[in-house]
Amino acid sequence: MAKAxxxxxxxxxxxxxxxxxxxxxxxxxxxxxxxxxxxxAIAESGYRPSAAARQLxxxxxxxxxxxxxxxxxxxxxxxxxxxxxxxTEAAQEDSYRLTLxxxxxxxxxxxxxxxxxxxxxxxxxxxxxxxxxxxxxxxLLENEIPFASFGRPWSDTEDPFSSLHPWVDVDxxxxxxxxxxxxxxxxxxxxxxxxxxxxxxxxxxxxxxWRRALQAAGVFADQLDVAVNxxxxxxARAAESLIAAGATxxxxxxxxxxxxxxSAFRSQHRAPATPNVIGFDDTPVAAAVGLSSIAQPIxxxxxxxxxxxxxxxxxxxxxxxxDKHLLLPPTLAQRVxxxxxxxxxxx
Amino acid sequence: MAKAxxxxxxxxxxxxxxxxxxxxxxxxxxxxxxxxxxxxAIAESGYRPSAAARQLxxxxxxxxxxxxxxxxxxxxxxxxxxxxxxxTEAAQEDSYRLTLxxxxxxxxxxxxxxxxxxxxxxxxxxxxxxxxxxxxxxxLLENEIPFASFGRPWSDTEDPFSSLHPWVDVDxxxxxxxxxxxxxxxxxxxxxxxxxxxxxxxxxxxxxxWRRALQAAGVFADQLDVAVNxxxxxxARAAESLIAAGATxxxxxxxxxxxxxxSAFRSQHRAPATPNVIGFDDTPVAAAVGLSSIAQPIxxxxxxxxxxxxxxxxxxxxxxxxDKHLLLPPTLAQRVxxxxxxxxxxx
DNA sequence: ATCACTAAGTTGAACGATCAAATAACGTTT
DNA sequence: AAACGTTATTTGATCGTTCAACTTAGTGAT
Numbered sequence: 001m002a003k004a005x006x007x008x009x010x011x012x013x014x015x016x017x018x019x020x021x022x023x024x025x026x027x028x029x030x031x032x033x034x035x036x037x038x039x040x041a042i043a044e045s046g047y048r049p050s051a052a053a054r055q056l057x058x059x060x061x062x063x064x065x066x067x068x069x070x071x072x073x074x075x076x077x078x079x080x081x082x083x084x085x086x087x088t089e090a091a092q093e094d095s096y097r098l099t100l101x102x103x104x105x106x107x108x109x110x111x112x113x114x115x116x117x118x119x120x121x122x123x124x125x126x127x128x129x130x131x132x133x134x135x136x137x138x139x140l141l142e143n144e145i146p147f148a149s150f151g152r153p154w155s156d157t158e159d160p161f162s163s164l165h166p167w168v169d170v171d172x173x174x175x176x177x178x179x180x181x182x183x184x185x186x187x188x189x190x191x192x193x194x195x196x197x198x199x200x201x202x203x204x205x206x207x208x209x210w211r212r213a214l215q216a217a218g219v220f221a222d223q224l225d226v227a228v229n230x231x232x233x234x235x236a237r238a239a240e241s242l243i244a245a246g247a248t249x250x251x252x253x254x255x256x257x258x259x260x261x262x263s264a265f266r267s268q269h270r271a272p273a274t275p276n277v278i279g280f281d282d283t284p285v286a287a288a289v290g291l292s293s294i295a296q297p298i299x300x301x302x303x304x305x306x307x308x309x310x311x312x313x314x315x316x317x318x319x320x321x322x323d324k325h326l327l328l329p330p331t332l333a334q335r336v337x338x339x340x341x342x343x344x345x346x347x
Numbered sequence: 348m349a350k351a352x353x354x355x356x357x358x359x360x361x362x363x364x365x366x367x368x369x370x371x372x373x374x375x376x377x378x379x380x381x382x383x384x385x386x387x388a389i390a391e392s393g394y395r396p397s398a399a400a401r402q403l404x405x406x407x408x409x410x411x412x413x414x415x416x417x418x419x420x421x422x423x424x425x426x427x428x429x430x431x432x433x434x435t436e437a438a439q440e441d442s443y444r445l446t447l448x449x450x451x452x453x454x455x456x457x458x459x460x461x462x463x464x465x466x467x468x469x470x471x472x473x474x475x476x477x478x479x480x481x482x483x484x485x486x487l488l489e490n491e492i493p494f495a496s497f498g499r500p501w502s503d504t505e506d507p508f509s510s511l512h513p514w515v516d517v518d519x520x521x522x523x524x525x526x527x528x529x530x531x532x533x534x535x536x537x538x539x540x541x542x543x544x545x546x547x548x549x550x551x552x553x554x555x556x557w558r559r560a561l562q563a564a565g566v567f568a569d570q571l572d573v574a575v576n577x578x579x580x581x582x583a584r585a586a587e588s589l590i591a592a593g594a595t596x597x598x599x600x601x602x603x604x605x606x607x608x609x610s611a612f613r614s615q616h617r618a619p620a621t622p623n624v625i626g627f628d629d630t631p632v633a634a635a636v637g638l639s640s641i642a643q644p645i646x647x648x649x650x651x652x653x654x655x656x657x658x659x660x661x662x663x664x665x666x667x668x669x670d671k672h673l674l675l676p677p678t679l680a681q682r683v684x685x686x687x688x689x690x691x692x693x694x
Numbered sequence: 695a696t697c698a699c700t701a702a703g704t705t706g707a708a709c710g711a712t713c714a715a716a717t718a719a720c721g722t723t724t
Numbered sequence: 725a726a727a728c729g730t731t732a733t734t735t736g737a738t739c740g741t742t743c744a745a746c747t748t749a750g751t752g753a754t
Contacts, residue, residue, distance in 0.1 A: 005740055016704050021742065031702060051468040052402035053740035056709045061399065062466065063446070068435055077631075081424055088415055088449045097467055099410070100445040102435045119409065120444055121398040232635050284424075285632065288579050352710055363734045368712065378732060400710035403739045 004047040013041050024049065061121035062095055064309065067109055068102045069128065079281045079298060080128075083150070086302030087126065094310045096123075110139045117145070123313050126305060130154060130167070131201045137165060148309040150301060152327070154201035166308040166324040168301050172202055172280070175294035175330035176209030176251050179278040182332065183249045184217050186274050192224035192247035194238045194257045206253045206280065228257070235260025239277075243268055249276035255283045255293055262291055275336060282333045290335045297328050304328070351394040360388050371396065408468035409442055411656065414456055415449045416475065426628045426645060427475075430497070433649035434473065441657045443470070457486045464492070470660050473652060477501060477514070478548045484512060495656040497648060499674070501548035513655040513671040515648050519549055519627070522641035522677035523556030523598050526625040529679065530596045531564050533621050539571035539594035541585045541604045553600045553627065575604070582607025586624075590615055596623035602630045602640055609638055622683060629680045637682045644675050651675070 006017040013020075015034065022029045023038040030038070041047075055061050066087065069080060088098050101116060103109035113136075116122055123146065127136060130151035140147045141164055152160040152169040160167070176193075183191050193210040196203035207225065214221050224247050228234040235257030242250055243264060252258035258279025265277060275292045282295035304326050311322055353364040360367075362381065369376045370385040377385070388394075402408050413434065416427060435445050448463060450456035460483075463469055470493065474483060477498035487494050488511055499507040499516040507514070523540075530538050540557040543550035554572065561568050571594050575581040582604030589597060590611060599605035605626030612624060622639045629642035651673050658669055 006742095007740075017740090018705080018742080019703060022703085025742080029702075034702085048465050050403065050740050051466060052399050052406075052408065053709090054742075055399035056397065056403055056711085056740080057742040059709080068432055070432070077428055078424055081428060084447070085415055085417070085449060088447045092448065095466065097463075098447040100431070100435045100447060101439065102432060116444075118395050119398055119442065353712095354710075364710090365712080365735080366733060369733085372712085376732075381732085397710050400739090401712075403710080403741085404712040406739075 004045040009041060009045060009047055013038065055121055061123055063097050063099050063122050064091060064124050064126055065099050065101060065116055065122045066126045068100050070104065078283050083298050083302055086299040087306065090303040090306035094306060096310060106135050109136055113139065113145065124309055126309065132199060141165060146309065146312050148305050150305055151202065161325045163325065166312060168304045168308065168326045168328065170296040170301060170330050171327050172206045172330065173209030175332065176206045177213045178332055179251050179294055180210045180213035183276065184213065188249040188276065189219055190224060190247045191221060192226065192242035192250040194226050194228065194235055194250055194261060195253035196230060197227045203253050210251050230254055230256050232256050232260040236264045239264035251278045253280055255279035255281050255286045255291065258291055258293065259285065292335045293333050294330050295333045296330050301328055351392040356388060356392060356394055360385065402468055408470055410444050410446050410469050411438060411471050411473055412446050412448060412463055412469045413473045415447050417451065425630050430645050430649055433646040434653060437650040437653035441653060443657060453482050456483055460486065460492065471656055473656065479546060488512060493656065493659050495652050497652055498549065508672045510672065513659060515651045515655065515673040515675065517643040517648060517677050518674050519677065520552045520556035522679065523553045524560045525679055526598050526641055527557045527560035530623065531560065535596040535623065536566055537571060537594045538568060539573065539589035539597040541573050541575065541582055541597055541608060542600035543577060544574045550600050557598050577601055577603050579603050579607040583611045586611035598625045600627055602626035602628050602633045602638065605638055605640065606632065639682045640680050642678050642680045644677065648675055
């Protein structure tokens with residue numbers, strides 16, 4: 001038998017196409033009796049509405065685009081995994097779906113926007129990893145494509161809370177500040193920071209948190225600040241230099257770096273009774289070796305991003321509108337390193 | 348100005364809509380001169396074809412669905428990341444896009460198929476992690492939905508190479524067999540295997556490879572076979588019991604297990620000069636600690652899956668058809684453990 | 695009996711592309 | 725110059741919905 005459509009179903013039932021459409025999209029408009037009759041016929045015939053026809057008419061695809069970031073490091077990458085998951089589920093709950101695309105660079109990402117909008121109807125985009133002078137947000141704003149970003153718009157001059165596009169971010173600085181505060185409470189004064197080279201927004205923010213905590217405590221430790229590219233070996237080397245400079249504890253911008261640092265402390269037999277290395281992102285590996293780490297509420301962030309984006313898309317009035325800009329607080333996952341853990345992840 | 352369509356563009360250019368359509372879809376049919384004129388006008392007007400209208404007419408969405416598996420373990424999860432990436436890129440090259448969805452169980456996955464087919468037009472699905480008695484493949488076949496799976500159809504009675512649906516898989520058994528062979532060559536005879544409880548298809552296949560290698564060498568080692576659920580701690584405990592039983596080397600069904608095993612060997616100071624623990628999947632963490640591991644050609648697998656699936660969808664004749672069933676050989680990434688590595692990942 | 699209102703259902707007209715068939719333009723051959 | 729075969733372009737119909745406007749019937753107030 002031929003594939004069922006609204007018309008074919010309507011004919012066989014003796015009602016109009018619109019009635020069937022109403023059963024699907026606005027059941028309250030149909031008399032319960034006929035509704036049941038139609039619903040039964042739908043199930044019977046295996047009728048499936050054509051999404052294309054609906055999209056053509058309603059001008060909405062219920063599809064959101066998201067870029068799959070290049071795999072950099074299996075350790076930190078796992079948080080992206082969680083994010084993608086939460087995002088998919090949140091979108092699903094609001095009847096949206098996620099369309100993947102991959103791009104090597106930001107420029108490439110913009111090219112992909114163009115391409116995707118040409119061949120696919122996307123209602124909006126989710127951005128991750130915003131940074132200074134981000135070309136992508138500029139392009140999207142200019143072309144009036146709806147989007148929301150995980151990451152605030154980093155700018156030296158403008159207040160992120162007055163930005164034109166919705167965003168959700170985690171207050172990394174508050175996290176490192178809290179972590180540093182904890183180490184201070186435990187009696188450490190020579191607390192180092194291992195982070196990334198300046199300019200990355202999120203990285204600078206994390207460094208600032210560490211600095212703020214020390215300043216508040218009246219401790220001067222600017223010389224205990226190291227900037228390296230991410231990775232376990234780099235973290236170990238950085239920690240070695242910090243130990244040589246007298247550091248007794250470190251806060252790190254990532255778990256990869258922290259894992260290296262932990263290893264450095266252990267191999268120098270400088271491990272105190274209480275945890276003295278704190279990582280960032282609370283990855284599974286951190287949990288496995290008992291590394292304390294700053295945990296981002298990533299699932300919550302994903303839900304908020306979807307909420308704020310779908311709200312923009314639904315075009316509702318501002319009444320009852322969720323906040324367009326959200327800065328979520330991280331939490332500190334405190335752990336006691338396993339007695340054997342951390343010794344020699346990679347020298 | 349209003350949004351440009353084929354008709355509005357055609358009018359302003361003094362040509363017919365079909366000519367513009369041809370410029371986009373079959374440029375060779377249009378006189379170079381007019382083609383340039385049209386192309387210029389397209390760029391000028393910022394015209395974007397409506398994907399929905401095209402889909403409605405052509406009855407193809409160029410969209411493939413893929414389920415995002417639950418995050419289980421940051422270590423083994425990273426291979427899924429690579430797979431998803433490669434799949435996205437391969438799809439992109441063939442002008443297909445990937446639509447994500449998540450499902451907690453297989454039953455749930457089938458429900459999602461239903462739902463997705465109702466609200467979204469998907470041309471097909473990519474399945475991962477096939478297993479014995481897989482409900483999903485059965486449902487998809489019954490409803491005549493095109494799909495391809497990463498993972499052969501596991502069955503005790505039927506030959507996977509005569510299965511009705513296309514699949515691509517990696518010959519895990521060949522990998523563990525080769526790995527075991529290498530350990531035999533190095534003089535080990537008491538070689539253990541740490542794998543998962545029977546029934547998982549891929550897991551059983553890996554165990555079989557180990558067994559085949561030992562049988563071929565005339566070694567009997569059935570008592571050195573341990574089945575545990577995946578994880579670093581479980582691997583460590585399993586290795587301890589194997590060491591107690593006299594094992595001098597182990598092959599593992601995953602890097603998580605291998606990491607635990609490496610740790611167990613080190614903490615018992617039983618580390619020989621040559622690597623005696625071999626993992627599976629060649630994850631970034633394995634690379635970081637210098638763990639030898641069986642590497643799946645995951646990018647190649649992804650490309651092959653897309654190729655075979657898109658071919659099915661294009662409906663071309665069997666001539667020039669790629670193989671519907673592909674079993675790819677893994678490779679062994681041999682590494683020398685870092686002197687400090689592996690000591691106490693988690694006892 | 696009239697009017698206003700709501701509820702239930704119908705109908706014509708889009709939405710914006712592609713397919714298939716028809717026509718126009720053009721150089722070649724007879 | 726007529727007939728022919730390509731190539732270039734146009735036209736009519738169609739894909740399957742939803743929107744907006746319309747009919748019809750039923751309810752209750754005036």
